[in-house]
Amino acid sequence: MLGGGQLGRFFVLAAHEMGYKVVVLDPDRNSPAGKAADEHLCAAYDDMQALERLAQTCAAVTTEFENVPADTLDHLSKFIPTRPNAACVSIAQNRIAEKTFLSDRGFSVGPFAAIRSAADIEAADPSLFPAVLKVARFGYDGKGQARVANVAEAKAAFESFKREACVLEKMLTLDIEVSVVLARDAAGRIAPFPVAENSHRNGILDVTIAPARISGALAAEATEMASGIAAELGYVGVLGVEFFISGGRLMVNEMAPRPHNSGHYTIDACVTDQFEQQVRILCGLPLGDARQHSRAVMVNLLGDLWYSQDAHHAHEPDWSRLFRHPGLKLHLYQKHHARPGRKMGHFTVLGESGDPVIDTAMDARLAIG
Ligand code: ADP
Ligand code: MG
Known part of the structure; x- marks a missing residue:
């Protein structure tokens, strides 16, 4: 690994x-x-x-x-x-390569321009503004991104990123964000997990609801697009594809050549989870059954929680408050230090129907935060 x-x-x-x-x-x-x-x-x-x-x-x-x-x-x-191979990883690790690959192969992405110099910003289509400037490499959890209203702000942000290659993306009004995590084996068989609905806070995934509350037609389209991307890449492994839905239209945001945070609900809610699929593919075993057996809401636990009582000293949250809920599964990651913004763990609430699961998850998060 x-x-x-x-x-x-x-x-x-x-x-x-x-x-x-x-x-x-x-x-x-x-x-x-x-x-x-x-x-x-x-x-x-x-x-x-x-x-x-x-x-x-x-x-x-x-x-x-x-x-x-x-x-x-x-x-x-x-x-x-x-698995996955270097070619797939190098596309997914660079936003310019990723967006170029997707749009060349006919997968819908939001309007963007590749920025390698200040001149590229001046030459960019004015309709891209207001926009987000994102460094092409090494950004994560909203880091290496700046919202920019116009060319001058974009140039200032480009300078602050030390003129690293970037993409300039039109700021979209989002109806909702969803993702598809799938497993594709060496023979090209694909096992997609149900579409997940994601909400973010400060650019970091906050809550995932699965299955997503979108129409069957949109869910099928997202699953088909993610599968098509995996097939076009000749991808072998677990792939996470993030989508924007804006004005009722699906657009690919980005992809991750690995299991994905929005797929954590599969650990407790699916017959086979995303990590078992990764083991199966790596070891040449048949894919497992990806069916979801319970409705699920996953809530990320960030390091900020350790500082909610005292901004200067970390205190372990009182997890016992979570265990009041019989359908809640807590997963802590054994990280050495809690830091604000750092993913320290998550919990997943399971149930039979959507709304009570969401209510329980929100109650539980209030109880510790
Ligand atoms: P990261 O690698 O940090 O996950 P993303 O490109 O996925 O970077 O951006 C993080 C979040 O910021 C997205 O999930 C979305 O909520 C918001 N965001 C990013 N780009 C745009 C955009 N072009 N329009 C609207 N919101 C965006
Ligand atoms: Mg993302």
Whole structure:
């Protein structure tokens, strides 16, 4: 496993339950997945000695982190199966490559321009404003993004991003945001999970409701688009595709070459979860049944919660308040330090029908926050 965050940790736990051993590569000594793994290689993603050790000890390699250098995946693929491959990851890790790939292949995306210089901003279609300027690489959870009203603000933001390559996206009025997480195996079979409905706070995923409260026709269209993207990429692994719905129209926002935060509801609400699918694909096993057996609402728990009593000192929230709800499942990620904005855990509320599940989830979040 390349990467040691919570996504890697859930993969390690799934792999262990299924009888496999996992080596994690992550430069952070305290990485959540590294602590759960059979072996933690604490080294940089391009450390040749560490990559050699991975290639020698592992039968296959996957990633939980889209910013792994494509060269690392390319190198490893000479020795062991690499799922997803370097080509897919390098498209998903660069917003210019990603949006260009999608629009070239006929998948609907919002209006955008690739920005490599201040001149590109001046030449951009004025109808893009008001817009969002996003760095093409290494942005996450709303970081590396600035809302800009006009050319002057866009140029100032571009300077503040040290003239890194960016995309300039038209600011859309969103009806709703949804995502599709799917698994695609080496034979091209696809198992999509039900469409998830997502709301964000400060650019960070806050709540996921599954299944999404959208029409069957839109849900089918989103599932078809995500499957089409995976097929066009020749993707092997678990893929997360984020969509905007604006004016009733679906547009792809971005994709993640790995399990996705909006797919965490699958851990408790589906026959097979997104991490078991990742293990199955990596190990050449048949895909599991992706059916959802319970309605689900997932709430992210950020480090801010640790500071809600005292802004200067972290206090562990009183989790016992959550366990009053019999259908609530708590998952903490064993991160070393709570920091504001940092994803520390999540909980999922399960039930038979949508509205009571949403009410319970909102009650539970109030009880700890
Ligand atoms: P990240 O990699 O941080 O998830 P996203 O591009 O998905 O970056 O942006 C995070 C969130 O910001 C989106 O889920 C959405 O809520 C909001 N957002 C991003 N781009 C736009 C846009 N062009 N129009 C409206 N809202 C946007
Ligand atoms: Mg996103």
